[in-house]
Amino acid sequence: MLWFTEYYKGEGMELQGTGLSMKVKSSKYLKTPYQELLLLETEDWGKVLVLDGAVQTTERDEFIYHEMISHPALFTFPRQVEKVLVIGGGDGGTVREVLKHQPKEVVMVEIDREVVEICKKEFPSISNGLGDERVKLTFGDGREFVKDKEAEFDLIIVDCSDPIGPSVVLYQEDFYRDCFKALKEDGIFVTQSESPFAQNRVHRQVVRELEKVFPIVRPYLVFIPTYPSGMWSFTIGSKKLDPLGVAPSALGKLYRELIEREGALKYYNPEVHYGAFAIPNFVYREE
Known part of the structure; x- marks a missing residue:
C-alpha cells in the first residue's frame, strides 16, 4: 500500500508538524525547470497534482x-x-x-x-x-x-x-x-x-x-x-x-x-x- 503525505511547511506556516495523507494507486514524477511535479492517482480524490510537495489540484474538490x-x-x-x-x-x-x-x-x-x-x-x-x-x-x-x-x-x-x-x-x-x-x-x-x-x-x-x-x-x-x-x-x-x-x-x-x-x-x-x-x-x- 502506497501513501502520500503533504507535510505543511514554509515561511509563516504555523502548522509545521501536521500533514494530509492519501492512499495512492499510482504515481508519476517529473522535475520541470521550476519545480518538482508529482501526478497521483488516488483512491478518494481522483487524480491529484502536487508541486514541490504541496497539493495543488484534485479532481474531487x-x-x-x-x-x-x-x-x-x-x-x-x-x-x-x-x-x-x-x-x-x-x-x-x-x-x-x-x-x-x-x-x-x-x-x-x-x-x-x-x-x-x-x-x-x-x-x-x-x-x-x-x-x-x-x-x-x-x-x-x-x-x-x-x-x-x-x-x-x-x-x-x-x-x-x-x-x-x-x-x-x-x-x-x-x-x-x-x-x-x-x-x-x-x-x-x-x-x-x-x-x-x-x-x-x-x-x-x-x-x-x-x-x-x-x-x-x-x-x-x-x-x-x-x-x-x-x-x-x-x-x-x-x-x-x-x-x-x-x-x-x-x-x-x-x-x-x-x-x-x-x-x-x-x-x-x-x-x-x-x-x-x-x-x-x-x-x-x-x-
Missing part, C-alpha cells in the same frame, strides 16, 4: 477553489467584463470559470509550460477552457508581464502557489502596485491568500500589503478539504467596487442568468457570496 477565486469578483461587476488576466493557474480551472461570464478575452500567464501541458492531458475536465479562442496563453513571469501594462484589464486573478520559489514575488507590495496600474478605473484584483489558520502570518501579510495599495480590501473564506487545515482564503483588492455592496436582487439576477446559460455551479451561490466575507475573530487578533 477542485471546483471549490476555482469557483471561489473567480465568481465573487466577477459577480461584483455591474457591467460585462471584457478582459481578464490570470497569473498562474496552470491547471486551467480558473480560466474555465472566468469564461462562464463571457469575457471578450482572457490572458493567462503561467511560468511553467510543463504544468500546463500535463494538465491538458491528465485533467481535461479542468483544463478544457484553455483551448477556447478567447484565451491567450503566455508562458513567462507574471510579475514582469504586468509591469508595463496600464488600465488594460477589468480583473486580475492571481492563482499562484505558496510563497516559496517562483511565487514569492507575487506576494509583494510592488507587484500589487503594478497590478493596480494595469487595472481599469473600476478594476478588481483577487489573489489566493493562504490559510488564516495554518498560515496566519502569511495571510495577514497579504491583506496588509494590499491595504497599502487598494482603497477597498476584502478577504474572504472558503473550505477546501485538501488544503492546509481545510480553511482557505482569497482576498479582493478593488479600486471602486465593493463585493459586499452588490444589491442582493442584482446579484440574484446575474446568478440565475449564468446558471441558465452555463449550468449549475457546485459551490458558489449568492448566499455564499455574502457569507464568505464573514471572518472569525481570531484571524486578525494580534498575538
